[in-house]
Amino acid sequence: MTQLFLPLCLASVVLVFTSAAPAHPEPAAEVVKPDRCEGIEFDAITPDDKGNKFFFKDDYLWSNFHGPAQLSNEFFNPLGHVDAAFRMHSQGDDHDHIYFFQDDKVFRYYNHTLEQGYPRAIQEVFPGVPSHLDAAVECPKGECSENAVLFFKGSEVYYYDVATRTVKTKVWPDVPQCTSAIRWMEHYYCFQGNNFTRFHPVSGTVEEGYPKDARHYFMKCPNFGHGGGHQIPKCSEVSVDAISSDDTGKTYIFVGPHYMRLDTKHDGRHTFAISRMWKEVAGGVNAVFAYEDKLYFIKGDQVYIYRTGAHYTLIQGYPKSLQEELGIEGVTVDAAFSCEGQHTVHIIQGNRMVDVDLSATPRTLSNEANLPLPRVDAARCGADGVQVFAGSQYYEYASPAVLRQSKIMPMPLPITSAIMVCQD
Missing domain, CATH: 2.110.10.10 (Hemopexin-like domain)
Known part of the structure; x- marks a missing residue:
């Protein structure tokens, strides 16, 4: 019994001590997502056909007014970084389509799906509109004289008439250079850094009291009250x-x-x-x-x-x-x-x-x-x-x-x- 048992035990011991140590792979580096409550500058802002608001920064976006950053291509595949974006607000075939601008190209999505034939050159889809845009926002008839899109680049505003596909260039000295823009509740907002300015879409006039910090109004952030400190009553x-x-x-x-x-x-x-x-x-x-x-x-x-x-x-x-x-x-x-x-x-x-x-x-x-x-x-x-x-x-x-x-x-x-x- 002993003679039989000892070799087995020794063999077991030898196996234990001669086995190679298990490999320990290096832990993957944690991906640090941007935090809009830190006061970042958005690349683009746009609603979708259901009214959800998307705020874009690099390869990420935020959906609506609270929540963490998520990859843009999880919502709009294969989209990555964008320069500008807007939802078309006309009653034609383009109604409720979302346009994204990236360098000299434009992407068109419907129901979060890239449409066939896109991306295309910006000039091909929007003649007279420059590439490498800073911001864009739709302006429906009634708020503008006709269905239009406002494109921003530097200090210039390109007023694009949807029906005639013609462009008029404007300069609004009161409106800062927009890095993103959005139409919300029938008002128009130009964002620059973590601030925003409300402007009139026809005259470019700005009311007193701007710019304001976007973290009080367009997102829920710790230590920032909604609407600049307005308390919600019981x-x-x-x-x-x-x-x-x-x-x-x-x-x-x-x-x-x-x-x-x-x-x-x-x-x-x-x-x-x-x-x-x-x-x-x-x-x-x-x-x-x-x-x-x-x-x-x-x-x-x-x-x-x-x-x-x-x-x-x-x-x-x-x-x-x-x-x-x-x-x-x-x-x-x-x-x-x-x-x-x-x-x-x-x-x-x-x-x-x-x-x-x-x-x-x-x-x-x-x-x-x-x-x-x-x-x-x-x-x-x-x-x-x-x-x-x-x-x-x-x-x-x-x-x-x-x-x-x-x-x-x-x-x-x-x-x-x-x-x-x-x-x-």
Whole structure:
């Protein structure tokens, strides 16, 4: 037994000591991805057909306003570094196609797939547009005179008319040299480094207060507040001042000195200062309603009327008093709303509601009624009826007539983050 066992053990020992040591490969070097919160300069910015925003740097991109960097070719194969990019916003065959520019070539993608025949020379696709671009952004008709694309190179802007395929060169001294550009929420932004400047796409004018740090607005970064420090309120503490939809389908809600768009699913829901769109009523409003391609703002005892469209413009001669414009007495109103296709605006002061015929001059008032609601802050009329807001709650009615005739309060519904920007 021993003689048999020992050789086996010795053999085992010999095998153990004579076996080669296992190889240990050198660990792969960790790839360091860029961090946009460090204040980098983007090469290009563009939305896709679903409204996602892509920010490009070297061979990487970021999707929307938060999250880590990812390789560009994982989204747009075989794309790498790009100089400029934009999504075509026309109603032709190019609608919702994305164009990427790289040196003297252009790539065209649809549904994140490179189309056959691309890449092609830039001059072949966009005659008169130079190579080695700095930035590009689409400008649809209504915001520009025709469907157009703005190309940036150095201090020059190349205005490309999509229909005629012609180019006009402009110089905008107030706009810095853009390294990337984007159209967002019907406004235009030129990026340079980690800053951005908002500009008018036709005149190139820039409002006061720019440039601003992009980390406050276009991404979520530690130690940077959204919108320069604006705090998102709790839904249980919010109180709506006004809510309305204009004739172009844009729906706005107003809270204090801020407003937000409710119909921008692609762009998300973001809060902005009222002065961004309607500088004459900056600081807050009492009521807002729409009528015949115009948006009416009531602030105190004054009425401001703006023409709707890509850019709101105050009608000459306004503001006017409540008495002069609407035939309403008092220092202000609590809420006002109109229904699509109707000539009537419903005015609420306290628990009193009265109708004003906007098609009659002088104004005529009718259908005065007392509401069962002790408080009304805002109201709107839509396809699903009337919503009346009071504090952090709202009430639903089938129509203005049902609201006028109601004798008891319906069950209140809470304002949630699904309705507006607030924390549940």
